[in-house]
Every structure is written in C-alpha cells, then in structure tokens.
Amino acid sequence: MDSIKPFTIAVPDARLQRLKQKLALSDFPNEPTDVQPWSLGTPLADLKRLAAYWENQFDWRAAEAKLNQFPQFTASIAVDGFDTYDVHCIHQKSKVENAIPLLFIHGWPGSFIEVTRMLPELVQGAGDAPAFHVVAPSLIDFGFSSASGKSGFGIDQHAEAYHKLMLALGYTEYVVQGGDLGSLIARSLALHYGPSHVKAHHLSNAAPAEPTAATHPALHAECQSTPLTASDLAGLARTAHFNTEGNGYYRKQATKPQTVASFMADSPTGLLAWLYECLHDWTDAYTWTDDELLTWICIYYFSTAGPGASTYIYYVMEHAQPHAFAASQTYSPVPLGVSRFAKDLLLLPRRWNATLGPVVFEREYERGGHFAGWERPDALVGDLRVMFGKGGGAYGVVEGKSGY
Numbered sequence: 292m293d294s295i296k297p298f299t300i301a302v303p304d305a306r307l308q309r310l311k312q313k314l315a316l317s318d319f320p321n322e323p324t325d326v327q328p329w330s331l332g333t334p335l336a337d338l339k340r341l342a343a344y345w346e347n348q349f350d351w352r353a354a355e356a357k358l359n360q361f362p363q364f365t366a367s368i369a370v371d372g373f374d375t376y377d378v379h380c381i382h383q384k385s386k387v388e389n390a391i392p393l394l395f396i397h398g399w400p401g402s403f404i405e406v407t408r409m410l411p412e413l414v415q416g417a418g419d420a421p422a423f424h425v426v427a428p429s430l431i432d433f434g435f436s437s438a439s440g441k442s443g444f445g446i447d448q449h450a451e452a453y454h455k456l457m458l459a460l461g462y463t464e465y466v467v468q469g470g471d472l473g474s475l476i477a478r479s480l481a482l483h484y485g486p487s488h489v490k491a492h493h494l495s496n497a498a499p500a501e502p503t504a505a506t507h508p509a510l511h512a513e514c515q516s517t518p519l520t521a522s523d524l525a526g527l528a529r530t531a532h533f534n535t536e537g538n539g540y541y542r543k544q545a546t547k548p549q550t551v552a553s554f555m556a557d558s559p560t561g562l563l564a565w566l567y568e569c570l571h572d573w574t575d576a577y578t579w580t581d582d583e584l585l586t587w588i589c590i591y592y593f594s595t596a597g598p599g600a601s602t603y604i605y606y607v608m609e610h611a612q613p614h615a616f617a618a619s620q621t622y623s624p625v626p627l628g629v630s631r632f633a634k635d636l637l638l639l640p641r642r643w644n645a646t647l648g649p650v651v652f653e654r655e656y657e658r659g660g661h662f663a664g665w666e667r668p669d670a671l672v673g674d675l676r677v678m679f680g681k682g683g684g685a686y687g688v689v690e691g692k693s694g695y
Contacts, residue, residue: 394426409668438597525633
C-alpha cells in the first residue's frame with residue numbers, strides 16, 4: 292500500500308495559457324459547400340465554434356474541480372519486461388461491507404471519466420441491487436497514468452498492470468467490466484488471471500469468433516440451423532458500414548501512430564477534430580454539451596504521456612502474433628456477461644458470444660452506442676446489478692462479497 296498515493300488533477304497555469312495561445316493561432320481547412328454535415332468528418336463550422344469556445348469561454352478549472360470530487364490515486368506498478376509505472380485511478384469504495392470489487396476499464400477515445408456517471412449507483416446499491424467497490428484506472432499512455440515508454444506494450448501488459456493494481460488495493464478476487472479497448476483487456480484478464488482472481492467479466496461490446504464445425508461443432512450446427520434475428524442482421528449491417536466508412540482512424544493509428552501523435556500533440560484544434568468525429572459518430576444521436584466534449588478532449592490534451600501516446604496500442608494490437616482480437620477470442624471458463632447496444636460499432640450474431648466462455652448474462656438495447664457507461668449509465672448499472680445480484684448468473688462469484 293505504500294506505493295498508493297492520493298492524486299489531485301492540477302494542470303499548471305502555464306499549460307492553460309499555452310493552450311489558449313495555440314487555439315488563437317489555429318488555421319482551419321477549406322470545406323466543400325455541397326456536402327452533408329459529418330459526411331467528410333468533423334464539420335468546419337462546428338470545429339471553428341468549438342475552438343473559439345475552448346479558447347475564450349471553456350472553464351477547465353471548473354471541470355477539473357468536478358473531476359477532483361472523485362477519490363483518485365496513483366499506484367506504482369511494475370510490468371514484467373517493461374518499466375514501473377504510476378497508474379492513475381478513481382477508487383470509490385462502497386459503504387456496504389460485502390461490496391463486490393469491480394474493475395472498470397475504458398477504451399479510446401474515452402477515459403476514466405466514463406465511470407463517473409455510474410459511480411453513485413454502483414457504490415450505493417439499493418434494495419435487491421448489489422453494491423460495488425469501483426476501481427477505474429487511466430490506461431497506461433492515457434489520462435494521468437504514465438507513458439509506456441517502450442514499444443510492444445500491448446493488451447496483455449495492460450491487463451498485467453491493472454491486475455497488479457487490484458492486488459495493490461487489496462482485492463485478490465474481483466470482477467471486470469470493459470468496453471472498446473477495455474473489452475480486449477477484460478478478456479486478457481479473464482484468460483490470464485481467471486478464475487483464481489478474475490471471477491467474472493462483463494463486456495459492453497463483445498468481439499467473438501464465428502463458430503466453425505472444427506472449433507465449436509454443436510454451436511456451429513445450431514447457428515447453421517437457426518436463422519439470424521432481425522437484431523443480428525441489423526448489427527452485421529452496422530458493423531459492415533463501420534468497416535468501410537468509419538475505421539480510418541484505426542488503420543492510421545495501427546500503421547503509423549507517430550504521424551498521428553505529431554498533430555495531436557501540437558494542434559489542439561487537430562486533436563479536437565480527430566476525437567470529436569468519433570465521439571459524434573459512435574454515439575446514438577447523443578447530444579454532447581460543449582463542456583462535456585471539451586472536458587473529454589482536455590483529458591487527452593493534458594494527459595501525462597501526451598495525447599498521441601494513446602494511439603500506440605493500436606500498432607501493437609495490429610502487429611501482435613496472434614492478433615489481439617484473435618487472442619481475445621480464446622475460450623475462458625470465467626463467467627461472461629454481454630450487453631449489446633444497437634448503435635455500437637462491432638455487432639456480431641448473439642449466438643457467437645458462447646465461443647468466448649460460459650455466458651451467464653445477455654441483454655440487447657435498441658438505444659445506445661459505443662460509450663455505454665456515458666450514454667446509458669442506467670442500462671449498464673442495471674445489467675451489472677442483475678448479473679451479480681441475487682438470482683443472477685454471477686451471484687456470489689467473489690468469495691464473501693455478495694454485494695449486500
């Protein structure tokens with residue numbers, strides 16, 4: 292516990308002043324006048340308006356103070372073959388003695404902020420709803436955690452770091468929730484540290500493999516004899532559209548992340564355009580307030596490692612052997628829950644989820660997108676309560692920690 296220290300976000304005044312100077316010097320691109328908004332990316336009018344608001348009106352100190360209301364810490368964590376890192380996290384303990392330790396893992400372009408809309412409900416519990424001790428780290432290379440500093444820091448290294456974080460906080464058994472990159476890290480945690488430490492995991496966007504006659508004969512036969520549901524067909528169409536029209540960010544970050552890191556570090560307006568496109572397109576018609584949006588962007592801009600560092604994980608994932616997605620599809624006996632939101636990016640047939648492990652909870656939603664904890668905190672909290680509550684498929688998986 293000596294390695295764990297309280298943490299307060301405190302961006303130096305000089306960095307705020309430099310940000311304003313850079314925003315004041317922004318140059319903007321031209322834009323065709325005969326195209327639909329968002330068809331080419333972040334619209335010029337929105338970018339100019341937000342950049343001006345960021346420079347002249349947005350109050351980072353107010354956002355900082357709001358974030359600092361949550362108990363935050365850093366822990367010194369050694370990762371085998373790499374370095375020792377300061378891992379930043381929110382650690383909100385419940386007053387319920389038997390609360391369930393929950394590790395919440397964000398993805399890109401999110402951050403630890405995604406858990407904040409869920410925290411009051413998760414730690415409190417209510418009636419038949421279990422309570423949780425919540426740990427939400429900034430991924431290494433993200434937010435207020437250290438820079439990885441070496442090439443090859445991949446999904447398994449992230450999993451090792453946050454597993455050791457949970458041990459350092461005194462949680463030898465715990466459950467995991469993850470989305471986006473967090474879902475891949477959650478899978479790695481289940482595969483490497485379950486079921487002895489990781490007792491169950493829940494994914495808000497699962498990436499299962501298609502069952503084949505060789506790998507899953509019974510499930511393959513079931514899939515072949517059962518028509519796809521309307522939800523499955525819509526999900527496949529959504530996935531196909533994203534693969535052709537929406538994943539340019541992935542190809543660039545997975546092949547030449549240093550190029551992307553250059554403009555992200557130097558140009559706050561460029562960073563805003565790059566991230567806002569995803570935040571807009573990956574949600575289900577969610578209406579971002581300017582303050583919400585710029586708080587998300589500032590967590591990247593003021594991050595310890597610099598905003599561009601968050602792209603390196605994509606290169607490592609793409610060049611890993613086996614590929615990071617293929618590795619995550621290995622069967623794990625750790626109980627699995629899956630929530631499926633209709634406007635997410637990767638929506639594969641529901642039956643395929645059984646290739647990942649014993650599915651003890653599933654639910655589909657007609658409303659919601661990629662950032663489940665932010666867009667639909669009510670749904671995600673409700674699903675965790677059902678999965679881990681009395682009568683749920685993962686009730687009592689953590690010894691002595693029922694949540695009540």
